[in-house]
Amino acid sequence: MSRRFVLALTALLVFVSGMLPVLSMLLRSLRNDDRWSLAAYRGLLGSAHQWALMEHSLVLAALVTGLTLIAGVPLGLLLGKTDLPGRRLYTGLFAVPLLLPPYVLAVSWADLLGPDGLLAGMAGPGIARATAQWLFGLPGCVLVLSAVFLPIPMLLTMIFLRTVDPRLEEAARLLAPWPTVLRGITVPLILPGIALAAVLVFLLSFGEFGVPTFLRYDVFPVESFVQFSAFYDFQAATAAAAPMAGVTLVLLLMEAASLRGRAGQLRLSGLERGLPRIGLGAGRMAWAAATAGLAVALVLVPIGALVAQSAEVAAYQEALRHAGDSLLRSLVYAGIGATLLTAIGFLTGYLVQTRALAVWRAVDSMTLFLFALPGTVIGIGLISLWNTPWTNLVYATPAIIVLGYLAKYTALTSRISATQLGLIPASMEEAAQVAGAGWARRMALIVAPLARRGLAAAWLVGYLFSLRDTDITMLVYPPGHDTLPVRIFTLMANGEPALIAALCTLMIAASVLPLALLALVPRLGRDLQDP
């Protein structure tokens, strides 16, 4: 009873926080002067320009997905499976771009390659003009978004590597060298993780418009955005988001189809003994150098440009004066958001993994769908749903921001939890049940502790995505309660470049803070395993 009740309540919460606002928007988009009408959609789909924009978006998303997979999966294997020196440092480094609002990275690349950038100062305006032309357009968008989303396949590869039963690899090692084993055994076994990474990267780059807008490449989501900002036309804006929902749906179906029959391969590994690591031998230093080169090119150089722009104490004083409160609020909201996201993601992940309610698939698709939807649509939906005199306690307080986080990011914590829970044999919970423990006790004392590593990862991911959220927060933050990314975004207009760069650097610091914790978590796990 209590299990069904809590899970149903969680499903309901996800529905209320996320789907209800979106549905209220959808309903509005279908009404025209108190009559049902498809006018908003007809106008949109009838235009050739829309289809051209859609093509732009699909090309961009496909290129970014392809590139990040090609680079991210090998990188994940290298960092997660070999004895590469400094692998933990590199993991942290490569993850940094994902921690930032993507436009921050676009700004930093422009600081480097733009017409007034560092390169222009060093190499002369001729070369800078060429690089600027290259940066402002499809190649620049692909570069920036690939750097931002590279950590997704990299980290998911590393996480899923831990789920591979070492015995399967050892059995193969008797017959073939490591490269063959990786190709033939390991990578196929972590295919669900790679597929998940592909879906996430595709959706994120498809829905991203900050970077394409900044780098002047017209993409489809901008249309929804234009409807909001130029016409205040909520109906058309929602209609414009519909094709994105369609693309999301197709992707989810493709993912489900490609993973059919692969479930159930996950095993609780690593708990018994450490993972076998591949010795790189003589090539160790060469690999390390190549990794370092990539890290320098993708992360250190642009962020270095950012830091160079802000390299004055005065800029930081100014930044703290301007945004100290916002920084503090960001940390608090992200902390609360992450905690709730972890709790709810754990419950929905449990629901998806155990299929305890018939609606499990609906809940899973719902969260991913919301994750893929433009934040603006969710934001406006939240306003129209929650802004009543009766719900001011939610709407007029930061609770609405947290609600927005829940709506958008539950997919992440839910999927991470589900993956981790899949590693725990059902008999663990069943044994507790036979021992007489009710559901709450089983969850608190058996399942949650066993899933602690997944919970820690979920919390971190929840924290980082809450921290960097701009779209939704921008629309719903109560007056006087803005967060750091929002403040950066609004100060970017005519703000001093040094100040903006300093604010972005603060943003990086706020994101990296918990990464230090991430470094501690696996150690914590190991301590528990080897008493």
Next chain:
Amino acid sequence: MKRFASIALLVTAVVAGIVLWQRARVPTVHPTVVVYVSEDQVFSEPILQDFERETGIRVQAVYDTEETKSTGAMNRLIAEKDNPQADVYWANEPIRAEVLKQRGIAAPYVSPNARTIPPMFRDPQGYWSGFSARARVFIVHEAVKDPPHGVRDYTDPRWNGRAVIANPLFGTTTAEIAALFTIWGDAQGRAFLEGLKRNQIAISSSNGESADFVSAGRYAFALVDSDDAVNRMRHGKPVFLVYPDQEPGGLGAFIVPNAAVLIRGAPHPEAARRLIDYLLSPQTERKLALADCAQIPLHPGVQGPPELKPLDHIRVMPVHYADVARKLTEIQPLLRSWLGL
């Protein structure tokens, strides 16, 4: 079942408690005003902080930015219509203020400080009041020997492919196109748009970008906001500024004042009026004139930015902003099809 019932009861009680508490909530003791701001935060925030210091009224602000075309403040005001959270809207141009009036979101208030502001820059019923304006001007590269005189130069074959204008779907550029339509009439307006296309005028994503293009020498001139031009000049870019259509009997330059709007059903109407009075005061205008945003004061006799002429030395395009707002909505489909959207 018993447990379920008790949980349900508890949830109901909590919800009921919250709702009752909300209903009975006393207005906050500390005087507060909630303002949504579309003027760049860099410039507006110091003004609001001064207001806080001088009056003791706490300002809670939601900032927005036109530069990055954010969707914040206006969409919120519209979505919040039935349960307004904001008291005041500080628009960076009067068209948005007009939209609010037309959608029944604004409330009338004639501030005593508005009396000395020319009537052209105020709503007759007091639904919005203008202050601190930008002018629409040409930014021209120094290499250009014979600069353009008026907006019609955009369609002059002499400038074929050599000029740029910001995307007319956004901001002050849309407003100016709409203003031209109200003065010329639709036929001439359309002809102008066609002329732009024929003359291969480039479209940039914003006025700021237009100004950058001209500064970099990629184009000869662009129609931008005066602050964009002043800003590039202050940074030593090789550009200068031309007021368009200043000849006797000419069209005049389009002026874009900021606008203060009282929101209908504002939770703190008293503080809201005081903030509007403050925004419309000569001292605010002076601060905005001397800041980097280089705004032109509307009150006579207030010191303006050194790079710009005072208002009474500029030939002003004679428009009614209400007509411009209406026209703007009307020509949106035309602009979209013109852009190929």
Next chain:
Amino acid sequence: MNIVEIQRVSKRYGRQAVLRDFSLAAGPGERVVILGPSGCGKTTVLRLIAGFEAPDTGQVLLGGQPVSRKGRILVPPEARNLGMVFQDLALWPHLTVRGNLEFGLRARHVPRAERTRRIRETLERVGLGGLEERRPAALSGGQQQRVALARALVLAPRLLLMDEPLSSLDLDLNLRLRREILALHEALGFTLLYVTHDREEAFDIATRVVLMHRGCVILDGSVEEARRRLRDLGRDSS
């Protein structure tokens, strides 16, 4: 009165029928072994009794009370008061040996002093005295087996379910643990329902053998009867 009774139960997973019109009963103190090849539905029987699954038709009774019936679980597993040793043992890796035993006692609100006493007694009974603070990963295979057994027995269940508990052990250890299980049964007098695919193990442990094939009972009788039937079957097939 029967401790456990399964009446005309059938169970399907999707299109595949796992149990067809299956019935089984065990009285106090009996040692019933369910013997059959893998995939014949043995484990499902235990899962039905434990309450992890509900029968599609028919009903399951414990101590004469119906606990599940026709797709519905009437009494959840945690309220059935039985012990179970899982095939993979399912020792909780994050808890010590003591923690593993204590978990169920706490869930049943046994006072601390009695918890301590019962844990000590049970561990001594299975020969694990002194290992309370170890974690499962730090124990040998045989020790882990005994912890699983102790964890089930510390609750003093009237019915103990064992799902191929010895299948992963070498023969020596397997034989030794069989003796221990029989000794524990002798001392504690619970009803044992034991699932295996190993004939010798079955005949060694059982007072009664249930032969299963494709979800049906093909024999329910004494060890001697089972031996004879299996010999006959072997002759037929050869």
